[in-house]
Amino acid sequence: MSTTTQTTTSRITASEPEGLDNDSRLETFAIPGSRVIHGKVFPLGIRVKDGQSFTSAAEAASYLETIARRGLWNDLLRDHGALLLRGFPTANASDFDKVVKAFKLPQPHREIGLAGKRSIVTGAIKTANEEPPDVKFYYHSEYGRSAHFPGVLFFFSEIVPDQGGQTPLLSSLELHDRLKEELPDFLHDLTTKGVLGRQYFPARDDPEAEHIGWNWKDSYGFDIQPGDTKEVQRQKVEQVLKDTLQADAEWQPNDALHVLQNLPAIRRVASTGELSFFNGFAGVYGRARDCRALEPPYKGVDGKYHLPTTYGDGSTIPTRSLERLLELSDEIGFLVPWQAGDVAVINNYTVQHARSPWVGKRSLLASLWDGNEKFVPV
Numbered sequence: 001m002s003t004t005t006q007t008t009t010s011r012i013t014a015s016e017p018e019g020l021d022n023d024s025r026l027e028t029f030a031i032p033g034s035r036v037i038h039g040k041v042f043p044l045g046i047r048v049k050d051g052q053s054f055t056s057a058a059e060a061a062s063y064l065e066t067i068a069r070r071g072l073w074n075d076l077l078r079d080h081g082a083l084l085l086r087g088f089p090t091a092n093a094s095d096f097d098k099v100v101k102a103f104k105l106p107q108p109h110r111e112i113g114l115a116g117k118r119s120i121v122t123g124a125i126k127t128a129n130e131e132p133p134d135v136k137f138y139y140h141s142e143y144g145r146s147a148h149f150p151g152v153l154f155f156f157s158e159i160v161p162d163q164g165g166q167t168p169l170l171s172s173l174e175l176h177d178r179l180k181e182e183l184p185d186f187l188h189d190l191t192t193k194g195v196l197g198r199q200y201f202p203a204r205d206d207p208e209a210e211h212i213g214w215n216w217k218d219s220y221g222f223d224i225q226p227g228d229t230k231e232v233q234r235q236k237v238e239q240v241l242k243d244t245l246q247a248d249a250e251w252q253p254n255d256a257l258h259v260l261q262n263l264p265a266i267r268r269v270a271s272t273g274e275l276s277f278f279n280g281f282a283g284v285y286g287r288a289r290d291c292r293a294l295e296p297p298y299k300g301v302d303g304k305y306h307l308p309t310t311y312g313d314g315s316t317i318p319t320r321s322l323e324r325l326l327e328l329s330d331e332i333g334f335l336v337p338w339q340a341g342d343v344a345v346i347n348n349y350t351v352q353h354a355r356s357p358w359v360g361k362r363s364l365l366a367s368l369w370d371g372n373e374k375f376v377p378v
């Protein structure tokens, strides 16, 4: 599973006679360094054929929509996990907005419990993340620490930086397989115990809140009204946590909130029956390690709190397993070789993403959608 491939494209779509191999305007292409996962190329490159062109994003979007109506995007995302679209006339956020809507997914994902810096650009388009360019993000499933997560992610490369900034992707299916081969006891513990994640949300009026970048009132206090007492505010936040995330609240003496999420770490994908490593705890550990926040009170040199994830029963996840997990993730990772105008479409159920540092000006935009996939019990 770990070999790289230069596979020609004919085999990729050979089982899909109604797919892109017969398409008049688009074709698949091999991306150097792509991998083969369960017999399918990951990621799959899709580009506008030589001699074909779209005169506008609107025209491209209406063409992409005809493909969506055939259900082909769903099939390709299920089979390949990630698609890299190249050669379309996508130059800015408004073009990108047209393209994402052409996929005809159920609806934009409503983010609950944002713990990152992200703002709306236009329509369903947001900045990917506004943290400084030297901050590395480890692999994670988007909102993999939460019970409420998007199904499909779109990334748009508006401006490619001078150096770095390639978006790392890995197959969560391959990561599961590699853990099974190399760390079966760890995988067994993850599968049987699940994980208990903790996230720190300061109070909005805490002087630390601005530096941290989020607070419990903005992230969860949708129902809070002016004049609500602290007690009522807390009850409303607890209700949102319970109803939307099946999460628990632990209030701290400084009025900060710890959100406790007890979730599976390994899930079964409904449409294929495959097992996927779906969570975000490796990233939490990696960031905590980098910020020297592995000991109580888990406050890092970045001035933020990095609360450790445990197994679901509260027992410690061994550091050596976490370290090996990070190594394995890097071994099977793929760096998206961004060109300006590229759009990546990612099945969040089967693909984890990360962020590489960069030098220079970069603009990567994102759009999060609810999809058609589901998880079923392992």
Ligand SMILES: [Fe+2]
Binding pocket: 140, 141, 142, 143, 353
């Ligand atoms: Fe992310």
